[in-house]
Amino acid sequence: MIIDFLQEVISTLILNSFLAGLFILSLWHNYITVHFKKKHDPRDIRKASTTIHRHDHEGKTHALSQQTTRRGTRASVSSRSPLNIEINEENNIEYDHTISVITTGDTMERVDRNDNGNINNNDNGNVNNHINSNPFDDVLAMEDKKLVPSLKYYYNQYNIDIEEYQVETDDGFIIDLWHFVPLNMTIQEKEKTYNEKYPILMVHGLLQSSGSFASCGRKSLAYYMYESGFDVWLGNNRCGFNPKWNIDKLKKFYGKESKLKFKKWDWDINEMIKYDIKSFIEFILDKKPNFDKLTLMSHSQGTTQAFMGLVNGPIIYNGENKSEDDDNENVEGFSLLDKLDNYVALAPAIYPGPLLNEKIFVRLMGAGIDSPWIFGKKSFIPLMMQMRNVFVGSKPFSFLSYVMFNYLFDWNDMLWDKSLRDRNFLFSPVNISVKLMQWWLSPDPTKNSFKYGADKIFPPEKTWFPISSKSNVNEDEGTNTDGTKPFRSPLHLNKTRNGSEFFPRIMLFIPKQDRLVDGEKLINHFINHEDKSLYKIWYIDEYSHLDVLWAYDVIDRIGKPILDNMRLPYDMSE
Template sequence: MGLELFEYRIVTKDGFVITLQQIVDPNVPPSGPPVLLLHGLLQSSGSFVTSGYKSLSYLLVRNGYDVWLGNNRCGFHPQHTSLNPNDPKMWDWDLTEMTRYDVPCMIDEILHSTGKSKVTLIGHSQGTAQIVMLLSSEFEMGYEDKISKCVLLAPAIFGGSLLNSKGFIRFIKLLPNWLYDSFFGINSFMPIMMALRRIIVTTPVFGFLSYAMFSFLFDWTDYLWDKSLRPYHFIFSPVYISAKLMKWWLSKHHGQGFQMGESILKEEREWFSGKTPPLFLVIGEQDRLVDGDLFVRHLQLNEPEMRGRFNHIKIKHYSHLDVLWSDDLLEVLGKPLLDFLATM
């Protein structure tokens, strides 16, 4: 692809060492503003580059943007300034801490490194939840002035019908907290996945098994993908996450998280203000894991400050991962995305 990748090790306010990456064209310095891409659950920044020339990150670099790839805490190599991976305290976090500490840490580092005053955020799935929570009145982070625009790919703000129809997910939701902890522990979530990854990640069977696992859990298919790239898509997943984070998403007993038809934030209050940056939602109509239509309706009916300041595109044949890896992604989404970044 003719690009270079630079890595930065940065430390969150609660002590986690996270990896921030910058994609650079060595022959053409970026002329546009910085863009930070935030990945989904059990994924890493690699999800934004494995499509190569067909990836959104490559599109952005070639159009002059300064592209940065974010990685949440722990990733492939959990690191903390004072805790070790065997300490349960190192795994006592969920999406709340990832929003409060990881994303601001990345934004501040990018603005410091570039000398710019604002960054554009592009998130996929869990990454969109971090963005919306960061901007919400519920969290009061005060980062609106540091963000110019936000693109939300498969926004994970309202839960979809899959949460009530998939047996494995329903099983986890029924577990009381003590039984969930007995099954999955209080440290990392299913560390056997990472042990297996270390052993077979370089073999073709790893990509097949990873795809089979995600397909079983979430009913995803590779129908729209370039089949030759499928093994590469899963080289960079899964990653270490806390059992508490998975509980946040799937358990119905913690008082937050993801439920069919319900939002991750309190709906009885407005989430956004006049300072909230413009939003662009990308919704796959075949996506049953999240419900993008409910988010659009919420913005239309309950967020008066966002009127005229958000837009959305619905892609009839796309599912949850197709907004990253569909073979026709740039033809379908490229122009609307670039138009939003350039004009709104």
């Protein structure tokens, strides 16, 4: 149609101008503005928008700082300096107060700071007493500095091959699933990989691929999990680098062939949960006959997918045909709750943070995202992928990707290994739909977007994972010893189960410096409305949104705690 054609042309002109303006402002910010706003610590250290607090039995709130905590240290594999840890056992939270600084020559140091952010002067002011010698320095020196947009290229150097599967979803999309296996795998190694190794699935964030879990090579979470004896799978959501569809299945789903060019992009996070996550898990478990569950680890948008599947699964997977009176949550099939032993959420995107309202480009994007004359109806800013296809693998492409992310979200590479920074941006961006960005940013109340409708999607005052041993509105457990009624939360959608072992073990890694999302609000939900036997929370003072993937000490602060707290169907040491 003529209108569709005009919308495509006009939106292309507008978006190209938008991207050019963003590009210029990013460079200006990186080279000019920062020199006039120099800070001792370049991280964003503004306070979070939400205060962490705990309800008492009357429903009154109290700051966690008023509760008893235990201070201590934890050994480090990336530094001679231990981690500075504070533990709140009552609420199952571990506060990581470790702070790193950079001195001359980009040497990374750890120092201890007090509650006001000042360095504790325990060594007569000699900060050099805190210098760590990074045991990974030799590993970094061995890393290939070439920029090649292929995980296989790097991982073959570690004697790891990557099997590339194409998985077809129920609605006709072909999605990529990558699998770590020994290089030149023997029959015995193949049998061990598929029959004995416990599976972990990793799912990426917005505009990224799951290469983000592996791009740091020997210092990545994917490599660490593989070397720790797990069967590592990297799942990539629909469209990715090269969109692929089963046209015949699309026709059955959507009807007229004339509309297929738009239907190929007529999806948002709901389809990514209902079809993509489900397809990954079913494919992996079909390959693993000795396992009926796996561990899911996801970052940012991937956590939104997972929590929507876990919290709202009865509606998402079973649809409107499910009766509220049914005791069986699996009346019509798939249940994400029953496919996971553990769920690991890195920088969980459950509630929007203040940055979505602070950044003018993000506000402008939200204001125009619903207009087909501005953003079109299909792929979101296709020029991004056109530029990637031409320039990926060059230093300018990786550098410009970094400065644009830095400008948009105030993230920086202070905690990253500089020699690996450019490699990290080889595996983004990816194709996404305009409809997906509408789900994130749309001001239209009928679309129930993340920015304006997160409280409806994830009701913060309701219990998501009810356990029968705890009081709730469906169980009258009388009064407290002082005669007061216990503080109780209404239930959301999941049925009450008999113990925490019937739910996945949930591990939350929340960066304090992350203003893109409101991690503190999620902490408040768990400590006030969920049984503490279900979860553990790590609140990391100096981490930001991408540091949970790419920080120099991510193995210390993310990898090891995951291994120490996973629920496994067998003893990995055997």
